Amino acid sequence: xxxxxxxxxxxxxxxxxxxxxxxxxxxxxxxxxxxxxxxxxxxxxxxxxxxxxxxxxxx
Numbered sequence: 001x002x003x004x005x006x007x008x009x010x011x012x013x014x015x016x017x018x019x020x021x022x023x024x025x026x027x028x029x030x031x032x033x034x035x036x037x038x039x040x041x042x043x044x045x046x047x048x049x050x051x052x053x054x055x056x057x058x059x
Contacts, residue, residue, distance in 0.1 A: 001028055008035065008052045016042060018049055026051070 003010040009028070022037040035051035
């Protein structure tokens with residue numbers, strides 16, 4: 001994780017196939033859930049992506 005806030009986060013990884021719209025599961029400290037990829041930027045052999053945290057499903 002590079003940056004976090006209550007609605008999303010930015011991370012650096014090596015998964016070049018990740019594109020906007022992908023849904024991922026995440027766990028960071030005591031917070032876990034699902035997030036949607038909003039943007040991805042390839043920087044040589046590393047990738048940075050921004051994610052929007054999705055609301056928890058009820059039920």
